[in-house]
Amino acid sequence: GNSVTQMEGPVTLSEEAFLTINCTYTATGYPSLFWYVQYPGEGLQLLLKATKADDKGSNKGFEATYRKETTSFHLEKGSVQVSDSAVYFCALSDPGGATNKLIFGTGTLLAVQP
Amino acid sequence: KAGVTQTPRYLIKTRGQQVTLSCSPISGHRSVSWYQQTPGQGLQFLFEYFSETQRNKGNFPGRFSGRQFSNSRSEMNVSTLELGDSALYLCASSWGGANEKLFFGSGTQLSVL
Secondary structure: OOEEEEOOOOEEEEOOOOEEEOEEEEOOOOOOEEEEEEOOOOOEEEEEEEOOOOOEEEEOOEEEEOEOOOOEOOEEEOOOOHHHOEEEEEEEEOOOOOOOOEEEOOOEEEEEEO | OOOOEEEOOEEEEOOOOOEEEEEEOOOOOOEEEEEEEEOOOEEEEEEEEEOOEEEEEOOOOOOEEEEEOOOOOEEEEEOOOOHHHOEEEEEEEEOOOOOOOOEEOOOEEEEEO
C-alpha cells in the first residue's frame, strides 16, 4: 500500500545551521506530496506542496523537490531559526481519486538552539 | 476569517462510555476530514465528508463514526470507548477538491481512563 517513511528525530541544530529532513514514499500512481508543520499545542499547517515530478515547493525559506526517480521529497532550509522549532510531517495524497485523504509519515521533531 | 474550530478542547471519559466531538470548518469549506494522532501510530486518517456524504474512510472499527450537517459542520462519535482510543483528534477542512491544502483545527485531546 501507499506509505511515507520519514527521518527519525529529534533533530537538534544551532541557529543558522542547514536543515535536511529526509522523506521517501511508496505509492501507486502519481500522488501529490506535502510538508506540514505542527507547533506546540496547535494543529498542522501546510508548509509546502508539490503535485508532479520535478516540481519544487517552497515557503518561508523551506524547499522540497518531488523526485520520482528516487521517490523522495526531502525538506531543506539554508538557515534555521529558533522559531522553526516544531514537528514536521511529510505526507502524500491518496492517488486513488477525488479525495483529500493524506497518508502521513511519523513526524520529525526539530529543535533549534540559539 | 475564523479558522477551524474544534470543541471541546479536552475530554476525559471512562472505558465503555461514548463521546461526540465537534468540528466547525472555515466558512465556505465543504470538505471535513478527521485524523487520530497518537505517539505510537502517528497521524491516521479516520474519514472524510463532503456535502454531507462520506467520501472516504480509513481502517478504523465501526465504533468510530461521523456525520456532516448541511452547514458543513461535522461531528465524530466513538462508542464503547477503549483505553487505546486516547488520542488527539484533529479535524481539517478544505473547499472540496482533491489534493487541496487542508486547514487543521487545534484538536480535541481525548483521555480514556
